[in-house]
Amino acid sequence: MGNIAVIGGCREYTGAPYFAAISALKIGADLSHVFCTRDAASVIKSYSPELIVHPILEESYSVRDEDKSFILENVLGEVDKWMERFDCLVIGPGLGRDPFLLDCVSKIIKHARQSNVPIVIDGDGLFLITNWLDLVSGYHLAVLTPNVNEYKRLVQKVLSCEVNDEDAREQLLSLAKRIGGVTILRKGKADLISDGETVESVSIYGSPRRCGGQGDILFGSVAIFLSWARQIVTDENLSISSRNPTMLGCIAGSTLMRKAASLAFENKKRSTLTTDIIECLGRR
Template identity: 35%
Template sequence: MSSMRLGSDLCYTICTPDAGSVIKTYSPDLIVNRILNPDVPFAEVERQVDALFARLHAVVIGPGLGRDEFMQSCARLCIQLARKRDMYIVLDADALWLVQNEPDVIAGYSKAVLTPNKAEFARLCTTLGVDAEQDPDTAARQLANALKGPTILQKGGIDRITNGTEEAHVDAEGSLKRCGGQGDILAGCLGTFAGWAAIYAQEHSPRSTASSAGELAQDNLLLYAGYGAALTARACSRRAFEKHRRAMLAHDLLVEVGPAYQELWDA
């Protein structure tokens, strides 16, 4: 939903039928696809997801996912279909549980970005043989390199974004409270920036370095997307905390997505 408020033309929520009935009550603006149905053949689930992905620029996988076998299988399927279609992928929350257990599902794919918090980062490092207790910048770069393609957006006191070669830090002011669901705001914003990166890539011939003033390096598009999303999420948090203080909840950040973008990028 944060993607909608940031300016995505269309944003689809893909979920199970039971979850869809509840999610649809949140807002009449939501487009809810109840196609992750455990009661139909999995091949039919695959067909419907693939047909939907044909219309998208980017996909966010993980928020609200869960760790049961069926939903983890759906996450694996979505990653495989997105890779087949060369889509930009944001992996958050329980999608990172899948990567922790099956790193090959995303290894080698440069159009993916992972958004681990401290605990998720440590578990991914353990799986991939990286020392999570070393210098934080080095650890983040080594994790990205161990995955051989994806960008890492490590959330923390300082948000670290790296593709293993280039890196960026975001330490802008946020709030004095961290509330549940705040990471979903970041993931949604990142999904939008990733979608914009896909459009930019389509409109510019591929190159690893900018060939003219103001042109972005294609290899770093997800790095830029992560930087923009982290800044936007922190601005949302700061603005919401200024209004609600310790009573701040995730939905208080949601209404700040548009104003935060205007504050940061529309000047």
């Protein structure tokens, strides 16, 4: 039922990549890998024996200038060894913004694209692509999942204007079109999703609580649902829909995340945490 790889996790953030990877696993993925920095790896491993953790990324502070190209090659070699086994790459949870690290990640995105592996990008991955749009522009298997701030930065950069909530659907449609038909899931009170062709909205009741990490559950979920939707759409015998698999993945991920958050809130009220929501992913 799919293998997912999360590229993220550095000295500051170890929760975000864990939330994304464990969510994919709990929803039904066979394996979840995490590619992170050395500092983050043993912390992430200690949260769960279920995850496969690769401590291969490096931040500038731990690398001498003369070693950078060698390390870059090494990182790419390690990720490439696994690339063909991945059904989706999840890029950005807790990645941080170190320039050398982001340089490595942009090369990983290029390789994933060459191999036709879908990529879901969030958090610091969005910071990277907002500055280097060519990395995803025109790639139909790319999904961006911006929160309120990340969306604002994307709109300013790509459309050279401010966010227009009066005409939210039209603006999202033109944004997705301008980035060459990538799929964008704009998170908020209602989640709006567009691939530049159509716009869908998911507004089932979620949770009034906003604990950090809910976005990470969401895009771990989108990754696994998108890989299933892609199999269904491409397998003639299973064909139940001609819809864009990235749109289907976003709709399913958003619906499940909101439902799980509402179940968790019924129980834990204001003290609901991301781990409580993850516990509800498999509930009915």
